[in-house]
Amino acid sequence: MDTLQHNALVALLTFVYVFSVPPLMDFFVSRHGLPRDISRKITHISAGSVIIFLPLFQDGDWTQYLNVSIFVVWAILLVQKGLFAAEDDQAVKTMTRTGDRRELLRGTLYFVVVATLCGTLYYKQFEGVLAMAVLGWGDGLAPIIGTRFGRLKYHVLSPKSVEGSLAFFAGSVAAGLFFVNLIVPEAYDPAKIVLISFIATVVEGVCPREVDNIAIPVAVIAAASFL
Numbered sequence: 628m629d630t631l632q633h634n635a636l637v638a639l640l641t642f643v644y645v646f647s648v649p650p651l652m653d654f655f656v657s658r659h660g661l662p663r664d665i666s667r668k669i670t671h672i673s674a675g676s677v678i679i680f681l682p683l684f685q686d687g688d689w690t691q692y693l694n695v696s697i698f699v700v701w702a703i704l705l706v707q708k709g710l711f712a713a714e715d716d717q718a719v720k721t722m723t724r725t726g727d728r729r730e731l732l733r734g735t736l737y738f739v740v741v742a743t744l745c746g747t748l749y750y751k752q753f754e755g756v757l758a759m760a761v762l763g764w765g766d767g768l769a770p771i772i773g774t775r776f777g778r779l780k781y782h783v784l785s786p787k788s789v790e791g792s793l794a795f796f797a798g799s800v801a802a803g804l805f806f807v808n809l810i811v812p813e814a815y816d817p818a819k820i821v822l823i824s825f826i827a828t829v830v831e832g833v834c835p836r837e838v839d840n841i842a843i844p845v846a847v848i849a850a851a852s853f854l
Contacts, residue, residue: 634690637683641697644680648673664774668767674738675763675802681751681810695746698739705731705739737840738762745844753807753814754851758844760806761827765799766843769831783833792832799824823850 628636648670655661677697684691708716709732719728742759749755773791780788803820830846831839 630685630688631690634684634688634693637680638693638696640683641677641680641694642700645674645677645697645701665771668771671738672763672767674742675759675767677742678746678756678759678763678806678810681746681756684751686751691750692747694750695743698743698746702736702739702743705736709736733837734840737838741840741844749848751810753811754848756806756810757803757820757823757851758847760802761799761824761847762840762844764802765795765824765827766831766839768798769795781832785834785836787832792828795831796824796828799827819851819854822854823847826850 652661652666652670656663656666681694684694708719709728709730711728713719714728716728719731741762745755745759749758769787769791772794773788777788777790779790780786800821803824804815804817807820808815827843827847827850830842834842
């Protein structure tokens, strides 16, 4: 099997993985009453975790960038769905907070654009891997914990909780340690990962809700570049 066939096959696996999540979440939302915010964040975490396929891609050929093909397709779908989807669309039900399709044109679309940039400009590099780990798991866990267990509230540009921020930090560190060691073991530096995760936690705590999918990876990449 040549590099093109190999990388195309791995890219196909990413499509199977990512496109299996919305129907599964739709099933739990429709049949078992799973709250939209939890289904949204499980989808968010699952999308961030697609980098687990990166070690399977063979390097040194343009086809390595097929790793972002799933995000390019989703970017197109999100624009279409954000403009024209019906209320009962799977993506609307499982990937929005309120059921308003226009939400797909904001945070969710920002996420796939960032993922595309991380998979091309920072392909298999410490900065890109850590940015996706933090964005996927840290930002995925924070609202789940914060909205249900958050008691110590604070407000800078949007309402947050100490418990949610702690969940963000813990999720970022754990995911960062795992994915960096898996994908770029030569760059594995636990102390650096913990420090950058802390910086990202501060940024997440002070930035507005709608732009965190941009602010968090920018903070991670900037910190990783200078530390």
